Amino acid sequence: MGDVIQLLPDHVANQIAAGEVVQRPASVVKELLENAIDAGATRISLVVKEAGKAHIQVVDNGKGMSENDARMCFERHATSKISTAADLFKLSTKGFRGEAMASIAAVAQVQLITKTKADDLGVRIDISGSEVNQQQRTTAAQGTSITVKNLFFNIPARRNFLKSPQVEFRHITDEFHRVALVHHDIHFELLHNGSEVFQLPASSRRQRISHIFGAKFDERLVPVNEKTELVEVSGFVLKPKFAKKSRHQQFFFVNNRFIKNGYLHHAVLAAFEGLLSPDQQPGYFLLLEVPPALLDINIHPTKTEVKFEDDHALYAVLRAAIKHSLGQFSIAPGLDFTTDPSFETPYAKYKAAPVAPNISVNPNFNPFSASPQSKQPTSAMRFDDIPEQQHAEPLIAPQTDHVHVSFQWQQKYLIAPHDNGIMIMHQSRAHERILYEEFMHKWDDEAVASQALAVPLAITLDKPSIDLLKAHKSELHDMGFRLLSAAADTIEFEATPEVFAAADVPHFLSAWLTPLSNGTVHAFSQRNIMALTLAKQRCIRSGRSLAAHEQIELIHKLLSCKEVDRTADGKVVFKMIAANALETFFSQ
Known part of the structure; x- marks a missing residue:
């Protein structure tokens, strides 16, 4: 048998290596921006066309490259950042592997124009699929311009796997x-298809956050600062009330390098313990300065994974620093951990003098015995805080023989005998389920009507959310929204769905945008999300006292729903305790 192992040609090896470094247009953007920063640039321009599939250009005013360096930068493992393995633990630059430019040139058509301060003329190199097509002297300003066109032009399968623009x-x-x-x-500046997306002048870190995510962000930030021998922590966390269900506003940087680290993220969650519900995510912009000798960033070509020499100590410092900052700004978890977060006692009540309760007790009262009055038809529920037109007719007539008596516990649960056991119902979730089905039933029969607004409704959002809304304008139109204008951090609607009040719109947009910002598809249809948002906004809250007839009516309406055991987003509505389970328990 003859020899079968052979060396791959350089251009094939480069294409294979590019699979780890260049996964999508954003990978090219990352590498080129980091190269510009390492070159000492004070101004960087990013120009993109067709979401980077057709054109990516990064122009900087850094120190530039000589002709030899310009040619050498396209060779694999050619770098100016390190010369020995020991240098890996002294890194202060973004790049060091010497793979980026070779990988990009292997799968795209690249033009490089660069000039140093000492040179009279710059150099231009055109390279395509690792093959140099042209190299010549040219006039140029100091710095470097790199243009990448037709990404994956020579690997159609990779290009076909790219997502939507x-x-x-x-x-x-x-x-x-x-x-x-x-x-x-x-x-920094970013232009897409000829339109300016970001213009970010040099500023403080706090101003930079506001420039990117909107002016309103400034008042949401809580500074974090801590310095130890091991690490210096700086940056900001968002106040708990601005937490979201997505992880879109979470940024960790180690030695000015963006990283992903689940262990450190858990430290942040631990610092917010007692301040957030389980489905909420805190926002943060945190920078850690660690001696280079105490970490290893040479884990993956993307350099977003880092190993620390003592991650347990880092965890403790980070958690303590955030808790200290939240405490300084009087943001701390309440002492009553059983209180429902949706019920807040007005501040004035805390200042009022205590009043002895006036309670009359009927020693003969039995909550599980049916009174003659309870067998009479119940009157309709009246929730004064919900406008009358927001209620639809029940889907099915209430079955009044199911439940005749109920009592309320902790102004949160309804307890009632039912068939062969006892039902314990969460009153807020039960009403949410009822309203959800009423809205869905209404929209099954008719389209979502739109209402024109006398005064445009302005909603403040961060820049990425506004960009998403503009990109999905047609879908918003189908749901009854009419977009009037969009600025850097504000979007205006001239019409909204007829069933929406002004206060409902921000809650709906947040629920609708969360999957989009994560790059996932909606688990619910558009109408599902609208119905769920309205139901959550308008359902009765825990902490609300219900009259006896209101309790019965709520139970009847729930039992008339198509689905009764869970809310539309999967939360348990009630618990049944079977009679035989009670018999078994008390037989012990």
Whole structure:
């Protein structure tokens, strides 16, 4: 048998290596921006067309390259950042592997124009699929311009796996944010298809966050600062009331490098313990300065994974620093951990003098015995805080023979005998389920009507959310929204769905945008999300006292729903305790 092992040609080896470094247009953006920063640039321009599939250009005013260096940068494992393995533990630059430019040139058509301050002329190199097509002297300003066209032109299968332009451009803006946030002293600009998306002048870190995510962000930030021998922690966390269900506003930087680290993320969650519900995520922009010798960033070509020499100590410092900052700003968990977060006692009540309760007790009262009055038809529920037109007719007539008596416990649960056991119902979730089905039933029979507004409704959002809304304008139109204008951090509607009050709109937009910002598809249809949002906004809250007839009516309406055991988003509505289970328990 003859020899079968052979060396791959350089261009094939480069294409294979590019699979780890260049996964999508955003990968190219990341590498080029980091190269510009390492070159000492104070101004960086990113120009993108067709979400990076057709054109990506990064122009900087850094120190530039000589002709030999310009040619050498396209060779694999050619770098100016390190010369020995020991240098890996002294790194202060973004790049060091010497793979990025070779990988990009292997799967795209690249033009490089660069000039140093000492040279009279710059150099231009055109390279396509690792083959140099042209190299010549040219006039140029100091710095470097790199243009990448037709990404994956020679690997059609990779190009076909790219997502929609909206998704790919969102990945590009994510990379742009990660670089711009940590290098606030550099002027950045981003243009897409000829339109300016971001213009970020050099500023403080706090100003940079507000420039990217909106002016309202400034008042949401809580500074975090802590310095030890092991690590220096700085940056900001968002106040708990601005937590979201997505992890879109979470940024960790180690030595000015964006990283992903589940262990450190858990430290942040631990610091917010008692301040957030289980489905909420805190926002943060945190920077850790760690001696280079105490970490290893050479884990993956994307350099977003880091190993620390003592991650347990880092965890403790980070958690303590955030808790201290939240405490300084009088943000601390309440002492009553059983209180329902949706019920808040008005501040004035805390200042009022205590009043002895006036309670009359009927020693003969039995909550499980049916009174003659309870067998009479019940009157309709009246929730004064819900406008009358927001109620639809029940889907099915209440079965009044199911439940005749109920009592309320902790102004949160309804307890009633039912068939062969006892039902314990969460009153807020029960009403949420009822309202959800009423809205869905209404929209099964008719389209979602739109209402014109006398005064446009302005909603303040961060820039990525506004970009998503503009990208999905047609879907919003189908749901009854009419977009009037969109600015840097504000969007205006001239019409909204007829069933929506002004206060409902921000809650709906948040629920609708969360999956989009994560790059996932909606688990619910558009109408499902609308119905769920309205139901959550308008259902009775825990902490509300219900009259006896209101309790019975609520139970009857729930039992008339198509589905009764869970809310539309999967939360348990009631618990049944079977009679035989009670018999078994008390037989012990």
